[in-house]
Amino acid sequence: MLVTTQDELSDYQITKTLGLVKGNTIRARHIGKDILAALRSMVGGEISEYTKMIAESREQALDRMIGQAQEMGADGIVCVRYTTTAVLSGSAELFVYGTAVKLDKNSIT
Numbered sequence: 092m093l094v095t096t097q098d099e100l101s102d103y104q105i106t107k108t109l110g111l112v113k114g115n116t117i118r119a120r121h122i123g124k125d126i127l128a129a130l131r132s133m134v135g136g137e138i139s140e141y142t143k144m145i146a147e148s149r150e151q152a153l154d155r156m157i158g159q160a161q162e163m164g165a166d167g168i169v170c171v172r173y174t175t176t177a178v179l180s181g182s183a184e185l186f187v188y189g190t191a192v193k194l195d196k197n198s199i200t
Contacts, residue, residue: 092157093167093194100167100194107193109163114155118148119182148185149173156187165191 093100152173160168171189178184 092160092165094153094157094171094189095167095169096171098170100169102197103167103194104197105167105169105192106195109160109165109191109193111188112156112159112163112165112168112191113186113188114152114157114159115184115186116148116151116155117178117182117184118144119179145185148183149187152185152187156189160189160191163191164193166194167192 093103099105156168156171168189168191171187174186176184176186
């Protein structure tokens with residue numbers, strides 16, 4: 092599955108637009124990670140526990156969007172965007188969306 096934030100994919104022609112595809116996940120902070128993060132914030136630097144949590148959330152949401160596109164018979168997803176929203180104190184939704192498309196490889200003449 093080809094996925095891009097661009098409106099098109101070089102070397103491919105969009106032959107059909109299949110529609111909107113999306114994926115999301117909501118993650119809550121873990122008390123153990125909060126304690127480590129609080130300690131780390133006192134000395135400065137990256138809070139790797141949260142970095143890892145957000146990276147995993149991004150991958151899970153992306154996988155769900157790709158799964159939806161595959162069910163539609165798509166070859167690619169264009170115009171991909173991510174957004175994050177606070178849901179409750181200590182939890183956030185990561186949402187990804189794009190347009191599922193059918194593609195043809197451009198011929199070199």
